[in-house]
Amino acid sequence: MIEHKSWIPVALSTALEPGTSAGTLVGGGELVVWRDTRGAAHVWEDRCPHRGMRMSFGFVRGDHIACLYHGWQYDTAGQCQYIPAHPTLDVPKTIKVPTYTAAEKGGIIWAAPSSEAAEAAIPVEDGEVVPVRSIYIDRPFAAVLAALTNANIPAFTGDTAPRFETIADGIVIVSTGADRLLIACQPFNPTRTALHLVIQGSAETYGGAGQKHFARWAETFRLLLETASTPVAEVA
Amino acid sequence: MPAITLYNYDLDENSFRVRLMLAMLKLEHATIAIDMFPGQEQTRPAMLAINSQGTLPVLVDGDLTLAGTEAILSYLAKAYDPARTWLPEDAAGFGRVQGWLHFSATMLENAKQARLQALFDTPGDETALRAAARKAFRIMDDHMTARHFDGADWFVGDKPSLADLTLFPSFALSRDFGIDHDEFPALRLWIRKFRALPGFFTMPGIPDYH
Ligand code: FES
16 A cells, blocks of 8 residues: 555654554555554554444554444454454454554654565664654655755754755754754655654753744744745745 | 523534533533524524524523623633633633634634534535634644643643633544544644543544543
C-alpha cells in the first residue's frame, strides 16, 4: 500500500497517551497508530476486517484494540481474539489486521512500510529531546521539503544562520544558532504533508519558551507555504 | 416539576451544549423535545411565542426565558456554579472565556452548519463550510499546543471552563461532516481529558466507549 523505502514518521511520541489511538495517512493510505496500556506503540492498516470501518475510531482496552462498530477485538499482533456477537467462537486465524513494524526513537513514532525498511536502523540519534509539535501543511511532500531546506528558522539560543542536513528522505536535522532540531516529514497524501518537530536538547533549556518559539515558526512556515502564489522555495 | 425546563432537540449540538452544562452542574430539569428536523417546530407559532428568535435551545428557569446558547451557558454558570469555575470571576479569565464563547458562535458556526448540511441537507456551500471548519479547528489546535507547553490542560486557566464546554461538541462531532481528528493532536489530548469530567455523557455522533 505504501510506496516508501525507509522508516516513516507518523506521530510525536508524546501525542499518543497509553490506551489511545489516532488515525493518520501515509501516501493517502489510512493507518491507525495506537498505544497499548503498557506503553508499546503499534501501527496498522486502519481497516477492520469485519466491515472495513476505521480502527482509529475504536478504543484500546489493555493490550487489545476494539473496533467501534461491532466491538471485534484485536491483540497486538493484529489477530482478532474476540467477537462479541459470538462470544464462545474460537476466532479463525485468518481474521487479522495487516500490521507494520513500529518503533519509537528520538521522540517520534515510526512505521516501517516494508520488511526491507524494518531491517534498517532509524536514522536518528538517541539523546534528550523536547517535543515541539506535528504540523499538517496543505502542500505536497516535495514542495514542503524544498521550502524546508531553504527556510529561515530563527534560533532560540545563539544567532548563526540555519544549516540543514538531510539524513534520510524527508528527515532533516536543522542547526540554528546553538539549537538542533529534528524535522521528520510524513508524506500524508498527494497534496498534504505532516512535519514532526523535535528539539534535540534539554527540557531545562527548551521547556516552555523554546517549544513555543519553534511551534510559532512551524505555524508561520505553514502559513507562508499555503498562501504562497510564487514557488514556495522562494518565499519560505 | 423542576424549575428549569430545556426545549431540546437530541441531534442539535447547541442543545447538547446545554444538556452537558446541566449535567455537569448536576441540575435537575425537565426536557421538552422539539422536532427541529424535519419539523422545524422551533419556528412555528407555539414555539415563537416562547422564543421569538425561532432558535434552539431555549431555557426556562422560573420567570426567566433565555435563547442563545452562549447566553444560556453563561447564565447557568453564573446562577448555579458558586465555585466560579465555569465562568471565572477575574477580569482576564472572564474575558478569555467570553472570547472562546464568541469564537464558538462565529468561527465554529461553520462547523455547526457543515454538520447540519451533512446530516439534514440544509443549504450552504459544502466545500467552503468544511474549509472554514477546518480552519477553526487549526486555531484551536494551535492554541492547545501552546497551552500544553505551559503544562495547562484547558483552554483557559487551570480548570475546565465554558470555553472547553462550548468548543468540545463541534470537534467531537467533526466526523459527521467528514473532518477527521488525524491532524489535531493537541485537540485529541484535550477531548480525552474533557470526556473524563464528572457528569460527561455523549450524544449521537460522539462515540461512547462503554
Ligand atoms: S466493522 Fe469492525 S467490528 Fe464490525
